[in-house]
Amino acid sequence: MNREDFPILKSNPNLIYFDNGATTLKPKCMIDRTKEYYELYSANAHRGDYGISLKVDMAFEGVRESTAKFINAEKNEIIFTSGSTESLNLIAFGYFKNRLNSNDEILISYAEHASNVLPWFRIQSEIGCKVNFIPLDNSEHITLENVKKSITENTKVISLAHITNVIGDIRPIKEIVEYAHSKNILVVVDGAQSVPHIKTDVKDLDIDFLAFSAHKMMGPTGVGVLYGKYNLLKGMVPLMYGGGMNERFDSPECVELKDVPTRFEAGTPNIAGVIGFGAVLDYINSIGIDNIYKHEVELKDYMIEKLKEISHVNIISNSDSGIVTFNVEGIFPQDVAVYLDKYNICVRAGNHCAKILKNETKVNNTVRASLYMYNTKEEIDKFVDLLRDKDKIIREMI
Amino acid sequence: MNSLTKREIILDNYSNPFNKVAEEVPGYIKENSRNESCIDNIDLYIDIKDNIIKDIKFSGEACAISTASTSIMIKNLIGKSIEEALNYMTEFDNMLEEKEYNSDIVGEAKVFDETYKQINRRTCVILPYKGIKRALKEYLTKNN
Numbered sequence: 001m002n003r004e005d006f007p008i009l010k011s012n013p014n015l016i017y018f019d020n021g022a023t024t025l026k027p028k029c030m031i032d033r034t035k036e037y038y039e040l041y042s043a044n045a046h047r048g049d050y051g052i053s054l055k056v057d058m059a060f061e062g063v064r065e066s067t068a069k070f071i072n073a074e075k076n077e078i079i080f081t082s083g084s085t086e087s088l089n090l091i092a093f094g095y096f097k098n099r100l101n102s103n104d105e106i107l108i109s110y111a112e113h114a115s116n117v118l119p120w121f122r123i124q125s126e127i128g129c130k131v132n133f134i135p136l137d138n139s140e141h142i143t144l145e146n147v148k149k150s151i152t153e154n155t156k157v158i159s160l161a162h163i164t165n166v167i168g169d170i171r172p173i174k175e176i177v178e179y180a181h182s183k184n185i186l187v188v189v190d191g192a193q194s195v196p197h198i199k200t201d202v203k204d205l206d207i208d209f210l211a212f213s214a215h216k217m218m219g220p221t222g223v224g225v226l227y228g229k230y231n232l233l234k235g236m237v238p239l240m241y242g243g244g245m246n247e248r249f250d251s252p253e254c255v256e257l258k259d260v261p262t263r264f265e266a267g268t269p270n271i272a273g274v275i276g277f278g279a280v281l282d283y284i285n286s287i288g289i290d291n292i293y294k295h296e297v298e299l300k301d302y303m304i305e306k307l308k309e310i311s312h313v314n315i316i317s318n319s320d321s322g323i324v325t326f327n328v329e330g331i332f333p334q335d336v337a338v339y340l341d342k343y344n345i346c347v348r349a350g351n352h353c354a355k356i357l358k359n360e361t362k363v364n365n366t367v368r369a370s371l372y373m374y375n376t377k378e379e380i381d382k383f384v385d386l387l388r389d390k391d392k393i394i395r396e397m398i
Numbered sequence: 399m400n401s402l403t404k405r406e407i408i409l410d411n412y413s414n415p416f417n418k419v420a421e422e423v424p425g426y427i428k429e430n431s432r433n434e435s436c437i438d439n440i441d442l443y444i445d446i447k448d449n450i451i452k453d454i455k456f457s458g459e460a461c462a463i464s465t466a467s468t469s470i471m472i473k474n475l476i477g478k479s480i481e482e483a484l485n486y487m488t489e490f491d492n493m494l495e496e497k498e499y500n501s502d503i504v505g506e507a508k509v510f511d512e513t514y515k516q517i518n519r520r521t522c523v524i525l526p527y528k529g530i531k532r533a534l535k536e537y538l539t540k541n542n
Contacts, residue, residue: 332460332462338519349436365437394409398409
């Protein structure tokens with residue numbers, strides 16, 4: 001759908017982009033909105049003494065408002081970061097590190113992305129608390145039952161992706177949060193693979209913290225969001241200090257910070273990026289996130305159905321999202337990706353930054369096709385046809 | 399050598415890699431080699447006696463190009479003295495960098511003489527060489 005909105009698909013009409021889990025293509029409205037800032041009012045933010053700076057402030061804060069609406073949060077609960085990774089690090093080191101002690105436990109899973117594993121590993125090595133793993137079921141999914149079993153009286157935080165980037169399953173976050181809260185456990189949600197694809201209502205889900213990236217939802221690179229409940233953000237400590245985040249300072253004893261969320265945005269923010277992100281939020285709203293999701297699942301089901309016809313293709317995951325992971329029997333995933341690239345098809349080969357998932361799946365590396373709104377059934381037909389003849393893959397992969 | 403022959407040799411070395419093993423080889427020097435930009439990851443096992451490379455085996459997961467390059471490199475290095483091995487690798491590097499090189503010394507590894515046309519595959523070709531260079535350097539530091 002809406003392929004005409006993407007300049008890259010006009011300049012590369014043969015491009016088949018199936019690596020949307022890594023990043024997404026950019027619509028013209030986003031590029032235009034960013035360009036407008038650079039061409040028409042490229043002043044700094046928070047310097048409202050002259051016209052174009054005031055315009056920057058209004059645009060920048062306007063996007064904060066749109067972001068809040070997009071996930072049903074309050075405006076002062078939205079912090080702009082450089083991406084999900086920074087958001088998760090700020091949550092881990094700015095909030096939890098100061099509250100956990102050596103007896104406490106953090107619950108994650110083997111299917112998490114590196115950015116939802118390594119900050120917690122680091123906290124474990126710094127303060128001696130323990131990172132534990134919720135077991136995955138036979139389909140590599142997280143069930144509420146397994147979450148309940150993994151919780152102990154020392155569990156203080158559960159940090160999970162809403163949708164994982166390799167398996168693609170949608171976790172029962174609402175139920176997990178409800179149970180966790182009954183045990184006084186906070187829940188962090190990595191929304192990098194979910195916010196771009198499914199309606200995320202932080203109030204309905206009642207999640208405590210959420211992280212996501214603009215570039216995975218057709219926005220610019222270098223922009224991310226950290227959502228936190230206001231009272232929790234009040235207790236979070238900034239990791240970056242400098243201009244824009246302080247009210248006044250005089251001596252080390254006398255430093256007064258600005259309020260939440262501004263105190264977490266030291267230095268000149270990614271103004272152009274945030275403004276461009278605003279255009280993408282408008283764009284997604286105009287199409288409807290539910291329509292995007294419906295389209296993706298329809299494509300994914302179509303892809304799975306077609307791939308099942310090929311005996312040498314082993315489907316590793318068939319989930320509720322637009323992510324399909326598979327292997328071609330006897331062929332290294334990277335060779336499959338190199339072969340498909342010869343036909344302008346972009347897929348990802350590897351472990352997809354979920355390097356401890358192999359502990360559970362016993363499969364080291366896979367090929368991943370991740371779909372988005374602009375993908376089509378015709379693209380899937382071409383892709384599947386190229387995988388039908390194994391000898392052809394072997395002949396052409398080098 | 400025409401490109402069809404090259405392809406056949408590469409595929410043959412990929413399908414039937416020389417001295418590829420499933421498990422660690424006891425008593426050999428072990429050296430891991432992997433690429434940051436992709437998922438190639440191999441372990442080389444090297445047996446050196448009196449400055450002569452008696453044997454090399456390898457294990458791990460890597461793409462067709464890396465696997466074939468490792469297989470061919472091992473065949474070319476077994477039986478060589480360390481000095482001859484280093485000389486072989488210099489000639490091989492010269493070939494990759496499109497400089498003049500001795501094609502007799504490079505031997506079967508000539509199949510990679512057009513790697514410069516596919517810059518993203520260069521890291522695949524040199525994967526085993528990175529490992530063996532490190533291992534030989536360490537051996538020389540320890541033993542000389």
